[in-house]
Amino acid sequence: KLILIGPPGSGKGTQARLLSKKLKIPHISTGDILREVVKNKTQLGQEAQAYMEKGELVPDNVIIEIIKERVSRPDCEKGYIFDGFPRTLTQAQMLDKIFKEKNKELDLVIQFKISDESLTKRLSGRLICSKCGADYNLYFKPPRVGDICDRCGGKLLPRQDDKKNVVINRLKVFKNQTKPLVNYYQKQAKIKDIDADKKSENLNQELLQLIDAEVNPNGLPEKQSFPAESAEE
């Protein structure tokens, strides 16, 4: 049971997807779940959208219900990777309660540390395929042709909340509401830092080594079974 914590654009989603494939445990992104409900235009989606387009956090009670439902599914039996959750002290406390009720324990929190310069490039350069959701970046992972997805030919668009003024607010919200969780997990001696300011494949190898060193190996696949493939999806 892993938590990836870090500012918007630090690479949590990219790394969680790669780790999920290699460790064979689900990647749980509250951001992805919320974007899906927004797309489906449910009532919850409309409520969430109002917060997300301003870069504010969706209320804790909504997030906690989403998480409770998600971790109760059978694919979570062997563990999972949280990306973008918890984001407030209340969410972290609720998660501790869920673990206690299920007689489980958090294994590790990994804090992604990154320079402001890289964050700006990663967020301002991000493009998402409107059809298949594939992720591109104008600076680091450009599409082969213009704004067309290499995989499915769909149109590539910036994420709604990557607009400059919204990013400024997301960073502020991270500093004020999420950063204090570092202290919370330091007190539990559960948190390790990683330098996220490097190429995706190198970062992924370091993460695997860190997890291998810190987490009870009985809970994870054998070290030798990590495929030696490229970190690109």
Ligand code: AP5
């Ligand atoms: P969420 O979707 O969680 O957004 P975020 O935390 O702001 O994170 P991002 O997805 O922007 O960045 P990331 O760190 O995952 O980086 P990524 O890998 O994508 O949340 C969105 C909103 O939903 C929130 O603002 C809030 O409103 C709501 N919400 C979500 N969870 C909530 C919660 N728990 N409570 C309340 N509200 C919640 O990479 C970014 C870019 O960089 C990509 O283009 C990628 O290709 C590129 N890149 C990644 N790694 C590298 C690398 N190593 N080198 C070069 N480029 C890289």
